[in-house]
Amino acid sequence: MEEVPTSYEPIFLATPDAYNTTPGILKFAKQGVGWKNSKTGQVITIAANDIKRVQWMRVARQYRLKFILKNGAWQKLDNFPREDFDSVKHVIRSLYRITLETRELSLKGGNWGKTEFQGNYLTFNAGTKTIFEVPLGDVANTNLAGKSEVSLEFLPPDRLNQADAGRAKGTRVDELVEMRFYIPGTTTSTKAARMETSGTEETQNAANVFYDMVKNKADLGQVTGESIALFQEILCLTPRGRYDIDMFPSFLRLRGKTYDYKISYESVIKLFLLSKPDDLHMVFVLGLDPPIRQGQTRYPFLVFQFIKDEEMDIELNLDEATLKEKYAGKLQKSYSDPTYQVVSSVFRGLTGRNVAVTGGFNSLHQTAALKCSLKANEGYIYPLQKCFLFIPKPPTFIPHSEIGSVHFSRVGAATAAGPSRTFDMKFNMLSGTDYQFSSIPKEEYNVLEQYLREKKIKMKNELPDGNSGYADLSNLDALSDLDDSDAGDDDDESPDEDFQVASEESDVPEEYDEEYESAGESEDGKE
Numbered sequence: 001m002e003e004v005p006t007s008y009e010p011i012f013l014a015t016p017d018a019y020n021t022t023p024g025i026l027k028f029a030k031q032g033v034g035w036k037n038s039k040t041g042q043v044i045t046i047a048a049n050d051i052k053r054v055q056w057m058r059v060a061r062q063y064r065l066k067f068i069l070k071n072g073a074w075q076k077l078d079n080f081p082r083e084d085f086d087s088v089k090h091v092i093r094s095l096y097r098i099t100l101e102t103r104e105l106s107l108k109g110g111n112w113g114k115t116e117f118q119g120n121y122l123t124f125n126a127g128t129k130t131i132f133e134v135p136l137g138d139v140a141n142t143n144l145a146g147k148s149e150v151s152l153e154f155l156p157p158d159r160l161n162q163a164d165a166g167r168a169k170g171t172r173v174d175e176l177v178e179m180r181f182y183i184p185g186t187t188t189s190t191k192a193a194r195m196e197t198s199g200t201e202e203t204q205n206a207a208n209v210f211y212d213m214v215k216n217k218a219d220l221g222q223v224t225g226e227s228i229a230l231f232q233e234i235l236c237l238t239p240r241g242r243y244d245i246d247m248f249p250s251f252l253r254l255r256g257k258t259y260d261y262k263i264s265y266e267s268v269i270k271l272f273l274l275s276k277p278d279d280l281h282m283v284f285v286l287g288l289d290p291p292i293r294q295g296q297t298r299y300p301f302l303v304f305q306f307i308k309d310e311e312m313d314i315e316l317n318l319d320e321a322t323l324k325e326k327y328a329g330k331l332q333k334s335y336s337d338p339t340y341q342v343v344s345s346v347f348r349g350l351t352g353r354n355v356a357v358t359g360g361f362n363s364l365h366q367t368a369a370l371k372c373s374l375k376a377n378e379g380y381i382y383p384l385q386k387c388f389l390f391i392p393k394p395p396t397f398i399p400h401s402e403i404g405s406v407h408f409s410r411v412g413a414a415t416a417a418g419p420s421r422t423f424d425m426k427f428n429m430l431s432g433t434d435y436q437f438s439s440i441p442k443e444e445y446n447v448l449e450q451y452l453r454e455k456k457i458k459m460k461n462e463l464p465d466g467n468s469g470y471a472d473l474s475n476l477d478a479l480s481d482l483d484d485s486d487a488g489d490d491d492d493e494s495p496d497e498d499f500q501v502a503s504e505e506s507d508v509p510e511e512y513d514e515e516y517e518s519a520g521e522s523e524d525g526k527e
Contacts, residue, residue, distance in 0.1 A: 006091060008084065011035065012061060013044060014076035026065075026077055028091045033067065035077060046075055054092050056085060057103040066103070072119025106131045115181070115210065117217055134179070139218040140262045141292070142211060148184045150211045153177065153293060155264065183207040215260060227253075228317050229346050231339075237283075237392040238303040239294055245343075247350060254292075254302075261292050270397070271355045272389060273344045274382055275308075277367035282306045282340040283391060286347070301395035306340035314342060360385055361451050364443050372425075372437040381437055383451050388427070390437070398435060404428045405458040411445060 010023030013035055024037045033046040046067055053068040063080040065088065080088065089100040106113075106129035113126040122134040134152070141153040154177055187206045231245040239259075246253035254261040270287030284304045291300035315334040316323075323333060330349035335342045348355050358368035361383040369380035374390055382389045390396040407426040423445060426436040440448075452459050 008080065008088075010038070010079060012078045013037070014059075014064065014078050023079070028095055030095055044075070048096055051096055051098060053101060054096075054098055055101045055103040056080075056088070057105060059105075068119075074119065074121060104129050117213060120217065122214070122217070136214065136218045139214065141260055142214045142218065143259055144207060144211055145180060145295075146207075147205070148207045149180055149182055150207050150214065151178060151180045152214065154179075155262065181207075181210065183210050218262075226317055228350070229314060231343055234343070235305045236302060237305050238301065238395055239297075239299050247346060249350070252350075259294060263288065263292065265351045268347070268351045268353060271344065271347060271351070271353045272382075272384075273340065273355050273357050274389070274391070275358050275368050276305075277363075277365075277369050277371065277380065279367075280308055282308055282338075284340060284344055284347075285389070285391060285395065287397065301391075301397070303392045303395055304343070305392075306338075306343070308338065308340070310339045311337065312339040312342045316346070356384060356386075358382060358384065362447070364447055370440055370444050370448070372440045374435070374437055378439075381440075383448070390435075396435060398427055398429075400455055400457060402430050403457055404430045405460060406452055407460045407462070408445070409462040411442070411461055 006029070007025055007027040009025040011026040012021075012023055022037055022039045024035050024042075026033070026035045030048065032048040032050070035044045036042070046069070050069045050071070051067055052070045055066040055068065057064050057066065059078055061078040063078075063082060063085070065077045065080060067075040067077075069075070085100075092098050092100050106126040108126070110126050110131065113124050113131055116123045116125060117136075120136050122136055124131045124134075138154050139152050140155045143151055145151040154175070183206045185206050186203050187209050188203055227246045227248050229247040231247075233242045234245055236243050241256050241258075244253075244255040246255065251262055251264045254263060267288050267290060268286055269289045270285070272283075272285035272287075274283045274285065276283055282305070284306065286302040286304075288300055288302065291298040292302075293299070313334075313336045316331060318327070318331070318333070320333070323331060327349055330352075331346065335345065337345075344355050347353075361368060363370055369382045372379070372381050372390075374394070374396060377393055379390055379392055382391070386400055388396075388398040388400075390398075405428045407428060409424045409426070410420055411423045419442075421442055422439045423442055424436060424438045425440055425448070426434055428434055449459065
């Protein structure tokens, strides 16, 4: 009788986040199954006692062997020729007492079917055939996009998968980033599953049940590990709302009343800790790449606000050995400091990013920022060591290295009512993009000009007669700074409101109408 082989090659490991291009050798033994990467030596093993089912199916790369484990996880191996079916079936039956199942995929291109949660995967089936599978561990966010619609947003693809050493470094891949399910009608569920009471059935919206299932299942696997720290009810100015920040070893969870995000620390590219001019609040800014999304709106920066005098006592969920080996000098076991210091310190330790702080610039009133407007949005622009940063919305990052020149206008301008109290500043970027900031208090011009000279940034000034050059503003009277008020206690998440055009009775009500109250002050001025 011909001997049945117990090893097969070349076999490819099918990972959920990349299509492996390096083959390996697959071996069967009584103890289990092992696959070894022929180039890197990476070894993947599956214990025989962990195998629940094994399936055989046709895929793009010949045939696939799919191991379904008792803990709900899957392991998939590709590139089996059709003629290997009988030998693989015999090996699996003789070694593990498991019958090899044949699974067919739906290739008709249909988009209507039935969803099923299997372990950490969501499968979409048409009858008995599978259309596609979604690894729930890759779901970064899910929300109800409508009464009967649920959207799933996925984590960005890694630039280089460590398990895929055959791919050239820096190779970009195209990958699905969002998927929407239309789920009409209602379904029944038992209260016992949620309330631990009797099994009374109740009718629920089918989309809501699906949404809750995705949220629960997406938290399985690595997400269910104990968090290192939890910061509750943190006020976020952009996007607006209060969020719980759950810090894990390799990612964080941002949980709000409506939105729930999973953000990898690799996506955090910048950290800023800034003092607000009111001397009552601190702002902590996270720069993200790729940005998070709420519908069609992207948020590349998250702006959190803290009360300066608010303190926090917290103990990190890390043992002493882990602190010394992995976070030596980066994290402490416990903190008892102002809340903004604790949060920024934990972020710095877990992300490995430096925190940029204010310093090197002081306005005429000894503040680190200047009040101004970007289009219709009032806020503050911070001249920092290597960049300008405008907050709170839209957060705008302007590196010094990308500035072509800075153009000042209305510096010496006058109106029928007298000299103008403010001037405008436009950044002409090397990329061709322009950023124009208006309503900057005129008394801050000399300080800002000195800062730009020190940073060796080219400047142009539009003189009142229309010529360009540098204006001498040393004799201008200093004007009082505008009152500063900010949103401190806006708890609800809500989309940014549209800008309302001022009444036609006054062309510049913010400068001359004593009863005028800007949209930002009326809404955000309550502490």
